[in-house]
Amino acid sequence: xxxxxxxxxxxxxxxxxxxxxxxxxxxxxxxxxxxxxxxxxxxxxxxxxxxxxxxxxxxxxxxxxxxxxxxxxxxxxxxxxxxxxxxxxxxxxxxxxxxxxxxxxxxxxxxxxxxxxxxxxxxxxxxxxxxxxxxxxxxxxxxxxxxxxxxxxxxxxxxxxxxxxxxxxxxxxxxxxxxxxxxxxxxxxxxxxxxxxxxxxxxxxxxxxxxxxxxxxxxxxxxxxxxxxxxxxxxxxxxxxxxxxxxxxxxxxxxx
Amino acid sequence: xxxxxxxxxxxxxxxxxxxxxxxxxxxxxxxxxxxxxxxxxxxxxxxxxxxxxxxxxxxxxxxxxxxxxxxxxxxxxxxxxxxxxxxxxxxxxxxxxxxxxxxxxxxxxxxxxxxxxxxxxxxxxxxxxxxxxxxxxxxxxxxxxxxxxxxxxxxxxxxxxxxxxxxxxxxxxxxxxxxxxxxxxxxxxxxxxxxxxxxxxxxxxxxxxxxxxxxxxxxxxxxxxxxxxxxxxxxxxxxxxxxxxxxxxxxxxxxxxxxxxxxxxxxxxxx
Numbered sequence: 135x136x137x138x139x140x141x142x143x144x145x146x147x148x149x150x151x152x153x154x155x156x157x158x159x160x161x162x163x164x165x166x167x168x169x170x171x172x173x174x175x176x177x178x179x180x181x182x183x184x185x186x187x188x189x190x191x192x193x194x195x196x197x198x199x200x201x202x203x204x205x206x207x208x209x210x211x212x213x214x215x216x217x218x219x220x221x222x223x224x225x226x227x228x229x230x231x232x233x234x235x236x237x238x239x240x241x242x243x244x245x246x247x248x249x250x251x252x253x254x255x256x257x258x259x260x261x262x263x264x265x266x267x268x269x270x271x272x273x274x275x276x277x278x279x280x281x282x283x284x285x286x287x288x289x290x291x292x293x294x295x296x297x298x299x300x301x302x303x304x305x306x307x308x309x310x311x312x313x314x315x316x317x318x319x320x321x322x323x324x325x326x327x328x329x330x331x332x333x334x335x336x337x338x339x340x341x342x343x344x345x346x347x348x349x350x351x352x353x354x355x356x357x358x359x360x361x362x363x364x365x366x367x368x369x370x371x372x373x374x375x376x377x378x379x380x381x382x383x384x385x386x387x388x389x390x
Numbered sequence: 391x392x393x394x395x396x397x398x399x400x401x402x403x404x405x406x407x408x409x410x411x412x413x414x415x416x417x418x419x420x421x422x423x424x425x426x427x428x429x430x431x432x433x434x435x436x437x438x439x440x441x442x443x444x445x446x447x448x449x450x451x452x453x454x455x456x457x458x459x460x461x462x463x464x465x466x467x468x469x470x471x472x473x474x475x476x477x478x479x480x481x482x483x484x485x486x487x488x489x490x491x492x493x494x495x496x497x498x499x500x501x502x503x504x505x506x507x508x509x510x511x512x513x514x515x516x517x518x519x520x521x522x523x524x525x526x527x528x529x530x531x532x533x534x535x536x537x538x539x540x541x542x543x544x545x546x547x548x549x550x551x552x553x554x555x556x557x558x559x560x561x562x563x564x565x566x567x568x569x570x571x572x573x574x575x576x577x578x579x580x581x582x583x584x585x586x587x588x589x590x591x592x593x594x595x596x597x598x599x600x601x602x603x604x605x606x607x608x609x610x611x612x613x614x615x616x617x618x619x620x621x622x623x624x625x626x627x628x629x630x631x632x633x634x635x636x637x638x639x640x641x642x643x644x645x646x647x648x649x650x651x652x653x654x655x656x657x658x659x660x661x
Contacts, residue, residue: 196529219535226533234530236522248534251541300534 164360467568519621
């Protein structure tokens with residue numbers, strides 16, 4: 135298992151077709167069509183409140199869309215979620231905006247949580263995996279600290295280490311650099327790029343940080359008015375003539 | 391313009407509308423609590439594997455309640471003797487033992503300890519789970535294929551359900567001895583303490599302890615499942631956590647009293 139974890143993982147494709155989501159009559163996603171290739175790093179950008187995090191929650195299955203179809207690795211999302219964990223053909227990890235580390239557990243316990251709870255690993259294997267992923271996020275030696283003792287950037291990196299510990303084929307990031315200063319933002323960006331280089335997992339990053347998206351993503355999808363306005367490479371984005379994209383680029387430049 | 395704006399202003403909901411909304415909300419909470427109860431009972435099959443988490447929660451419940459529970463029971467036993475001695479001064483102080491014994495074992499021990507558990511440990515459960523819900527920790531567990539009911543709710547539920555009957559016995563014991571202390575120390579009471587205990591043993595039967603223990607088990611379930619329900623349905627940041635915690639305690643108190651009444655009715659019907 136550990137040998138497998140050390141190898142380059144294969145990403146899975148993600149497909150969304152006509153995904154709609156509304157809350158009490160307020161339409162947030164008005165029909166999302168999106169295809170992410172295996173191993174691709176896609177950034178979904180858009181202004182605050184455009185439903186980027188909502189979209190991510192549909193993909194990971196925390197919420198179910200009102201309409202539309204989501205397939206991960208060729209499997210319908212509902213079908214995938216219904217599978218017992220041990221029968222799932224691939225693993226998904228999500229890094230939450232708040233990091234979502236369990237406050238009562240140490241860094242090592244947080245990182246090894248899923249491995250411990252789902253069984254199949256000896257304590258020595260879990261300790262070795264934990265050590266390895268913490269080294270990858272440059273947090274070796276923090277195993278015994280509690281989340282409350284870490285800075286915001288460190289908590290984010292522990293959350294990424296927790297995601298890496300299960301060797302996922304698909305990693306979703308919800309605003310990984312929110313509330314971080316430019317230096318920490320750059321560190322997280324470099325880390326995501328390194329994960330991509332070392333692993334090959336499919337990665338979807340939701341962010342309103344355009345420089346981050348440009349720096350790390352293969353393609354950037356602009357979410358506006360409940361739809362994907364366009365999904366282009368970073369180079370194409372700069373030259374885009376799409377009015378919603380232009381508006382977002384203008385707003386981002388003003389912000390920053 | 392102002393008049394026009396006033397004309398379009400939505401009218402505040404009437405009393406009946408608000409009452410109906412509260413009723414529906416209450417029914418929804420009860421529904422969620424019932425569903426969580428059954429999910430937790432199913433997850434209780436994993437107690438042997440998760441015993442360490444259960445023990446941790448039992449220690450927390452004990453730490454939260456033992457000292458204050460002792461203090462509460464001691465003074466309740468003492469006050470009961472003082473009050474009852476005055477009431478029965480024209481009759482016989484012989485019944486002081488049975489009064490304290492029966493009141494503590496059948497009613498006050500279970501209800502006091504349940505309120506204490508709901509107020510201390512229950513509020514902590516609601517706040518902790520509420521915070522975990524608001525800050526996506528529960529969602530993080532879900533994305534890791536870890537069942538939050540088994541991981542978080544079940545250990546708290548089992549710990550409270552086991553701990554409360556033990557706390558009830560503890561409260562009975564201390565309350566009875568609190569009463570005995572007043573019997574010994576109060577010059578207005580002429581009853582020998584040996585008679586206090588002898589009469590108590592004549593009147594308090596094993597079934598009275600059983601009723602108290604049954605109440606302890608049921609109240610333990612109520613005082614843990616409701617806080618967990620409120621914790622898991624928390625929305626809206628810090629204010630939401632505070633509102634959930636308060637609501638969890640209030641609802642627990644009310645349902646403890648409702649179940650108390652139901653158990654009393656059933657035991658009287660069975661007698």
